[in-house]
Amino acid sequence: MRQGAGPHLRRHLGVLAVVSLVYLLAALFVKNSYYQLIMTLVPVWALFGVSWNILSGYGGQLSFGHASFFGIGAYTVTLAMVYWGLTPLLGIPLGMLLGGLAAILIGLPTFRLRGHYFALSMLAYPLAILYVMQYLGFQEVSMPMYREHALLYMEFADPRAYTLIAVLLLIGGVVVSLVIENSRFGLALLAIRQNELAAEAAGINARLWKMRSLIVSGMLGALVGGFYARVLLVVTPESVFGMLVSAQAVVVTLFGGVASVWGPVIGAAILVPLAETLQAELGQYLPGIQGVVYGIAIIAVMLLSPDGLFWTVRDRLLRREAPHGVSEVTGAVPDAGARSDGWSLAPAPLPATARRSGPLLQVDRLSRSFGGLRAVSEVSFEIAEGEILGIIGPNGAGKTTLFNVLNGVLTADEGSARLDGQPMLGKKTYEVCRMGVGRTFQVVRSFPRLPVLDNVIVGAYGAGMSDRDAIARATQALRQVGLHGRATVAAGQLTNKQLRLMELARALAGNPRLLLLDETLAGLGREECDDVLAVLARLRAQGMTICIIEHTMHAMMRLADRFVVLDHGRVLATGLPRAVVEDDAVIEAYLGKKWLARREA
Amino acid sequence: MDPEILVENVLNAITAGITIGCIYGLMCIGLGLIFGIMRIVNFAQGELLMLGMFTSFYLVSEGRILAFLGPYWGPFIGAMCAAPAVFAGGAILHRFLISRVSGLRTVGSLDEGHFGQLVVTLGISLILQNGGQILFGSTPVAVRTPLSSQAFQIGPLYQGATVFLNKAKLVAFFVAILTAVILYVVLEYTRLGKALRAAADNPTAATYMGIDVDRAYRIAFGLGSGITAVAGGLMATYISFGPFVGFDYVIIMYSGVVLGGMGSIFGAFWGGVTVGFVQQFSALVLPPQLQNAAIFVVFLMIVLLRPQGLFGRSAERA
Numbered sequence: 027m028r029q030g031a032g033p034h035l036r037r038h039l040g041v042l043a044v045v046s047l048v049y050l051l052a053a054l055f056v057k058n059s060y061y062q063l064i065m066t067l068v069p070v071w072a073l074f075g076v077s078w079n080i081l082s083g084y085g086g087q088l089s090f091g092h093a094s095f096f097g098i099g100a101y102t103v104t105l106a107m108v109y110w111g112l113t114p115l116l117g118i119p120l121g122m123l124l125g126g127l128a129a130i131l132i133g134l135p136t137f138r139l140r141g142h143y144f145a146l147s148m149l150a151y152p153l154a155i156l157y158v159m160q161y162l163g164f165q166e167v168s169m170p171m172y173r174e175h176a177l178l179y180m181e182f183a184d185p186r187a188y189t190l191i192a193v194l195l196l197i198g199g200v201v202v203s204l205v206i207e208n209s210r211f212g213l214a215l216l217a218i219r220q221n222e223l224a225a226e227a228a229g230i231n232a233r234l235w236k237m238r239s240l241i242v243s244g245m246l247g248a249l250v251g252g253f254y255a256r257v258l259l260v261v262t263p264e265s266v267f268g269m270l271v272s273a274q275a276v277v278v279t280l281f282g283g284v285a286s287v288w289g290p291v292i293g294a295a296i297l298v299p300l301a302e303t304l305q306a307e308l309g310q311y312l313p314g315i316q317g318v319v320y321g322i323a324i325i326a327v328m329l330l331s332p333d334g335l336f337w338t339v340r341d342r343l344l345r346r347e348a349p350h351g352v353s354e355v356t357g358a359v360p361d362a363g364a365r366s367d368g369w370s371l372a373p374a375p376l377p378a379t380a381r382r383s384g385p386l387l388q389v390d391r392l393s394r395s396f397g398g399l400r401a402v403s404e405v406s407f408e409i410a411e412g413e414i415l416g417i418i419g420p421n422g423a424g425k426t427t428l429f430n431v432l433n434g435v436l437t438a439d440e441g442s443a444r445l446d447g448q449p450m451l452g453k454k455t456y457e458v459c460r461m462g463v464g465r466t467f468q469v470v471r472s473f474p475r476l477p478v479l480d481n482v483i484v485g486a487y488g489a490g491m492s493d494r495d496a497i498a499r500a501t502q503a504l505r506q507v508g509l510h511g512r513a514t515v516a517a518g519q520l521t522n523k524q525l526r527l528m529e530l531a532r533a534l535a536g537n538p539r540l541l542l543l544d545e546t547l548a549g550l551g552r553e554e555c556d557d558v559l560a561v562l563a564r565l566r567a568q569g570m571t572i573c574i575i576e577h578t579m580h581a582m583m584r585l586a587d588r589f590v591v592l593d594h595g596r597v598l599a600t601g602l603p604r605a606v607v608e609d610d611a612v613i614e615a616y617l618g619k620k621w622l623a624r625r626e627a
Numbered sequence: 628m629d630p631e632i633l634v635e636n637v638l639n640a641i642t643a644g645i646t647i648g649c650i651y652g653l654m655c656i657g658l659g660l661i662f663g664i665m666r667i668v669n670f671a672q673g674e675l676l677m678l679g680m681f682t683s684f685y686l687v688s689e690g691r692i693l694a695f696l697g698p699y700w701g702p703f704i705g706a707m708c709a710a711p712a713v714f715a716g717g718a719i720l721h722r723f724l725i726s727r728v729s730g731l732r733t734v735g736s737l738d739e740g741h742f743g744q745l746v747v748t749l750g751i752s753l754i755l756q757n758g759g760q761i762l763f764g765s766t767p768v769a770v771r772t773p774l775s776s777q778a779f780q781i782g783p784l785y786q787g788a789t790v791f792l793n794k795a796k797l798v799a800f801f802v803a804i805l806t807a808v809i810l811y812v813v814l815e816y817t818r819l820g821k822a823l824r825a826a827a828d829n830p831t832a833a834t835y836m837g838i839d840v841d842r843a844y845r846i847a848f849g850l851g852s853g854i855t856a857v858a859g860g861l862m863a864t865y866i867s868f869g870p871f872v873g874f875d876y877v878i879i880m881y882s883g884v885v886l887g888g889m890g891s892i893f894g895a896f897w898g899g900v901t902v903g904f905v906q907q908f909s910a911l912v913l914p915p916q917l918q919n920a921a922i923f924v925v926f927l928m929i930v931l932l933r934p935q936g937l938f939g940r941s942a943e944r945a
Binding site for chain 1: 668670724727728741742743744745746747749750751752753754755756757758759760761765870874878881885914916917919920923924926927930931
């Protein structure tokens with residue numbers, strides 16, 4: 027649990043308790059059996075939305091096939107009862123187990139895909155299962171009745187009992203979701219959703235967290251499905267594996283508010299009664315009216331408030347009481363350093379092995395091609411401990427590609443790179459990060475929705491720190507770059523310079539031994555540039571080793587100890603800044619032959 | 628299985644694969660325009676196919692406006708007529724819904740607007756499927772032509788093996804090829820085609836060149852819709868269909884487009900032909916219910932085993 031999440035969590039739980047009690051009280055007075063069913067279906071679909079939200083809302087892995095898990099739960103409970111006489115009390119947990127297993131089997135291949143391919147592939151699973159179920163002859167399976175052991179088999183004479191259970195299950199789901207939201211699990215998912223590459227570069231194993239979220243999500247989905255089968259007493263492939271089932275989860279969550287615990291609850295509370303009532307009143311004239319309503323609902327939400335009702339309403343309210351809200355949040359900044367001057371802090375503790383004589387980074391004959399283009403060609407250089415190495419070169423010289431190869435975003439074709447003697451190549455991006463290589467990007471890759479402090483904490487979590495350490499380290503890193511005053515502001519509100527500094531702090535939070543900075547000064551004005559340079563100079567004074575890509579020659583002259591000049595993927599020159607700048611080959615690459623001729627003339 | 632029956636089945640699977648495959652190819656070209664070239668993820672493409680089927684059905688069935696064409700010519704002319712109708716529908720959809728989550732509005736956004744497109748087109752798909760159920764009813768219908776129960780008989784060829792060429796599928800095959808050729812000529816040689824390709828390739832640059840990108844996208848989306856609708860109209864002559872039929876085909880279309888390589892009209896066509904072949908051959912070994920499941924497995928295999936061409940722009944600049 028993250029620090030400061032306690033009161034936040036308690037408030038949510040309070041709301042949850044009140045809402046559940048009111049809902050159950052209301053359910054007590056519902057006599058009509060059809061409305062009793064709706065009262066049960068609202069928490070059922072809300073919980074299914076919660077399940078979907080964990081994978082697709084927080085994690086951003088849009089799934090159109092959540093019916094796989096729902097159906098697996100439903101069929102497990104039903105078939106176990108038909109063939110083995112197994113009570114749903116055991117059938118539902120069994121279904122959850124199978125749901126989790128299915129999540130692993132589905133996730134292993136499917137997480138290789140991203141974006142819309144992921145969404146479309148997820149769609150294929152429940153439909154494939156649907157046809158297989160038809161083939162196996164499970165066209166329509168009814169649950170047998172066990173009147174003599176009614177309670178054991180969850181057969182309740184009073185339908186309101188199902189409402190009670192549904193609400194209890196939903197409470198369980200919401201609590202799971204809250205715990206995830208307020209832990210490093212949730213932060214990792216949000217980071218992955220907002221920018222997977224940045225999350226990886228900050229040391230987060232995206233694949234692993236996505237898989238975990240799918241497993242949790244799949245188990246919850248199977249739980250709902252199993253219970254749903256028990257309520258309706260009959261399953262058909264279409265009613266549990268069908269497209270409309272998957273769509274329910276997507277629709278209630280998107281409508282209510284994506285990546286919020288309350289989103290699916292709000293969405294289900296509005297849409298399920300609406301659609302069910304319409305279906306009951308108009309269904310005989312307008313069969314399918316439910317689907318039409320859902321369709322209209324999600325199109326409207328997507329166009330009018332793309333994140334759902336919850337966020338739109340919340341943003342409105344927050345804006346109204348903005349002055350109050352901001353001061354309140356600022357007060358909650360955990361003050362780890364307790365010193366007003368961040369610069370007097372000791373530098374991040376370096377590993378004991380760090381002090382040696384050899385080079386920290388050793389790159390040897392590194393090459394990488396894209397088709398016929400050799401973007402990086404036999405590049406060799408070294409960086410000594412505590413040094414600032416500037417990598418310069420014209421556009422397209424292969425500078426960013428070099429960084430991408432070094433930190434595992436791209437693979438190398440040939441050559442080697444060693445950090446303190448340990449090979450770096452062939453590792454995943456997050457593994458390179460954990461070896462002690464921090465990275466910033468040419469185009470800032472922030473997590474715009476998260477507060478600045480959380481953005482930086484992502485880097486500390488990536489290095490595998492405990493919650494307490496991570497917060498302390500992140501706060502310290504913010505001080506190191508001079509951003510501690512803006513810790514609670516959403517990253518999306520920062521200026522370009524502040525974003526650059528925040529990204530730097532995120533890289534620092536992982537206690538790196540080497541920083542790879544990609545055009546940190548790009549797009550900054552003269553004064554802003556000086557500010558960032560001052561921060562970098564102070565980092566060096568604290569013993570940090572930095573490798574920086576830059577265009578702006580005059581800035582680099584002041585900062586770098588040595589230059590490596592790249593052109594067309596090759597090392598053109600290496601050496602002290604003054605010498606490199608005078609080098610004819612370098613001048614030719616930058617300014618062209620004519621210029622060189624004029625100078626010589 | 629006897630060897631001669633096997634030979635006969637294989638030969639028939641090949642001919643059916645070619646005819647049905649080309650109709651699938653046409654269907655895939657429609658999605659190829661929308662997804663392959665414009666990079667709009669359209670979840671509702673199957674419903675456009677369904678609209679094509681019903682348009683043709685309502686035009687040429689007994690007592691309808693085109694019934695006078697008779698059962699031989701009518702169904703195929705009806706299929707062609709589905710193109711302008713669904714073109715208009717697609718253009719309107721794009722004008723009011725799709726354009727808000729695609730094109731210039733999403734250039735440079737993190738996921739190129741795919742999230743919004745998936746959600747909006749899922750909504751459209753739900754509305755068209757279920758609205759279709761309200762309008763058309765859920766009883767499966769078919770466009771009747773006597774041709775669908777007639778076949779050219781070729782052979783006996785080898786050890787008594789005979790190939791049967793369904794006449795409806797054969798005519799549909801020719802119409803599909805014709806439509807594909809017309810589209811190709813339009814895209815390759817007309818001013819409109821050039822504008823469309825430019826707008827798809829680089830919307831921002833096309834704007835600077837004075838191309839009305841929104842309009843170009845609208846037309847391209849309409850064309851993609853219309854082409855798929857023609858394929859739907861053709862298929863309506865040999866299958867029976869209801870408002871939910873699109874679902875089985877949307878995956879086939881994506882398989883074809885992805886298999887053929889993103890961004891190529893020809894590729895989409897050949898991708899569709901390949902998927903048609905796979906489907907016909909799977910019919911040799913699989914029971915009917917599992918053939919549809921096989922298509923999904925094929926789709927998963929395609930996107931999983933050929934990831935290099937599939938991530939789109941995964942080699943993003945860091």
